[in-house]
Amino acid sequence: LIDLFESKENGIILTEDLYVQIPEDKYTQATSLLKELGGKIDWKFPFLNGVQPTCKDPLQQYLNRSWIPQLTLIGIDGIPNKNNASNVVRPFTTFDLSIRLPPTLDNKKAEEIIINFFTNQKSICNAKIEIEIVSSGSGFNAKTYDEHLDNIIKEAGKNSFNKIPLMIFEGGSIPFVNELAKIFTESDFIVSGLLGPESNAHGPDEFLEVD
DSSP, X not given: OHHHHBOTTTOOBOOGGGOXXXXXXXXXXXXXXXXXXXXXXXXXXXXXXXXXXXXXXXXXXXXXXXXXXXXXXXXXXXXXXXXXXXXXXXXXXXXXEEEEOOTTSOHHHHHHHHHHHHHTSOOGGGOXXXXXXXXXXXXXXXXXXXXXXXXXHHHHHHHHHSSOOOOOOOOSSHHHHHHHHHHSTTOOOOOOOSOOTTOBTXXXXXXXXXX
C-alpha cells in the first residue's frame, strides 16, 4: 500500500497533488547557495560504507528537503518484538507516517489528498484500511523582501562578514512562524538559527555546528 504512495526505488512521492510550483525567488536562492558552497552541500550525514543517498544531484538533494514532499516511517504498532514473536496472524498493523509538505501547500488540502488516496485504494484480500491524521501544519514561505529591507540585510552582511547573506531552507518551529505571518500580514520575517549545512539535527550523531 505504501509502495503505491511512495516509490520504493527512489523515495519519490507518487501523488502529484502534493507537489507545488517552486517560487522563482526561492529557486534562485537555492542555486545561489549551492554556487557559494562549491556546487555541493556537505550535510555530514554518517552513511554506512556502501550506502548511498536516494538522489545524487546536489540541487535536487537540497530541494528534496525543502520543496519536495517526503515520507518517513517513524513507528509501527502490531508487530511483536522478536523476543515475543511467534508464527501467528497479526490482528492489525499500524504505521505511523510523517509527511513533510512543501511550504506553500495548505495542510488541510494535503490532509484531504492523503485521506482520499489511501481510502480509495483497493485493499489486499479485502483487508480493512483506516487512516487518521494526528496533526498537521503548513510550512512557512517567507515573502520576497522589499528593496529597503533587502538592502539592510545585505549591508549588514557586508559590514560583519564582508559577504552578502544567503538564504537556506531549514525546519524548526516553522508552523509557528507561519501562524505569526497570518496575524502580521504586512510584516517581513527574518528567521535565523543555528542549523546549517554542517549541522545534523534529528538524525544519527545529532549535533549543531556553531563555529
